Amino acid sequence: MENFITVVEMTFSESAQKERADQQKKYLKNQFEFYGLTSPVRKSLQKQILEDYAMLSKEESYKIIKIFWQKPQRELQYFALELARKQIKNQESSDIELYEWLLLNKSWWDTVDFIASELVGKYFLKFPKKRNPMMEKWLLSGNIWLQRSAIIFQLKYREKTDVVFLAKTIHQLIESKEFFIKKAIGWSLRQYAKQNPNWTLKFVNQTNILSGLSRREALKNISRTYS
Numbered sequence: 001m002e003n004f005i006t007v008v009e010m011t012f013s014e015s016a017q018k019e020r021a022d023q024q025k026k027y028l029k030n031q032f033e034f035y036g037l038t039s040p041v042r043k044s045l046q047k048q049i050l051e052d053y054a055m056l057s058k059e060e061s062y063k064i065i066k067i068f069w070q071k072p073q074r075e076l077q078y079f080a081l082e083l084a085r086k087q088i089k090n091q092e093s094s095d096i097e098l099y100e101w102l103l104l105n106k107s108w109w110d111t112v113d114f115i116a117s118e119l120v121g122k123y124f125l126k127f128p129k130k131r132n133p134m135m136e137k138w139l140l141s142g143n144i145w146l147q148r149s150a151i152i153f154q155l156k157y158r159e160k161t162d163v164v165f166l167a168k169t170i171h172q173l174i175e176s177k178e179f180f181i182k183k184a185i186g187w188s189l190r191q192y193a194k195q196n197p198n199w200t201l202k203f204v205n206q207t208n209i210l211s212g213l214s215r216r217e218a219l220k221n222i223s224r225t226y227s
Contacts, residue, residue, distance in 0.1 A: 001060050004053050005067060011045050012037060012075055024074070028108060032074040042075055046082055058087045062098060069105060077106060081114050088122050096123055096134060100146070107145040109180060116149035117156055124153060125160070139169065144178045151184040155191050163199060166192065174209055185210070186217020197222045 012035045021036030037045070050056075056064075061083045068080035084098075099119050103112055124131040138146035150169055154161050170185050193200035204210060204218050 001064060004049075004056065004060075005064060007052075008049055008068075008076070008079060009071075011049060012042075012073070015041055015045065028074065028110065031108060032077075032106070033072040035073050035075050037075050042078065046079055050082070050086070056083075058090050061087055065098070065102075069102065074110075077111055081111065081118070084115075085118055088119070091123055091126055093127055093130065096120070096127075096130060099123065100138075103145050103149055104143065109148075112145045112148060113152065116153045120149055121153040121156055125157075131165075135165075135169070139172050144176075144180055147173055147176070147178075148180050148184045151181070151188050155188065158195055161192050161195065163192065163196075167203060170207075174207070174211075174214075179213070182211045182213045183217060186214040186220075189214070189218035190220055193218065193222050 015035070015037055017036035019036065020038070021034040024034040024036060025032065065080040065083050068076040068083075071077075081102075084102075099115055102115050124134075135150045138150045141147065151166075151173065154166060166188060170188070173181050173185065176182065189200050189204065200218060201222055204215055210218075
């Protein structure tokens with residue numbers, strides 16, 4: 001396991017670009033350090049490493065995820081998320097504890113949105129009885145990243161979207177002043193509009209206290225013929 005971590009850090013360091021790293025750091029409000037890898041380069045490096053360490057166990061992967069999460073370079077957190085995604089087929093009921101920990105640490109939209117839509121979303125399809133109590137906890141937490149995750153975890157559900165639950169979640173957070181919450185509300189509605197534009201338009205028109213930002217985001221891709 002230690003060798004894997006060393007290989008990842010050395011491989012990323014060898015392809016580091018300081019100028020790009022400075023730009024990436026600035027883009028994320030100077031909260032994280034970067035190697036300066038472009039997404040295609042990072043993914044190519046990751047792919048080769050994962051092929052070389054194909055027998056990495058779930059237990060080892062989860063330990064590495066937590067180690068990478070505490071490293072300064074953001075690309076290591078992105079790699080950690082890829083390790084988590086590779087273990088989706090092995091998800092267990094207790095995995096939501098790791099996902100929650102990831103959401104609460106080094107939190108920003110770039111990792112939160114992946115965790116919510118790729119990990120948490122698939123988890124609740126596999127463990128549906130966990131959804132309501134966990135989502136209620138997150139909605140009442142006062143933490144904007146847990147709340148944002150409660151709104152967007154269904155982003156990739158398409159026709160499986162529970163619109164009753166989506167509407168309830170939005171109404172619970174509709175008076176939030178947080179940009180990332182208002183944006184998430186609009187995003188979730190815009191995404192579902194791809195499946196059912198009529199429902200989305202009706203919801204937006206009947207929800208008078210929906211923020212302007214949420215409304216604009218929700219209706220962004222709906223044809224004017226529905227207006």
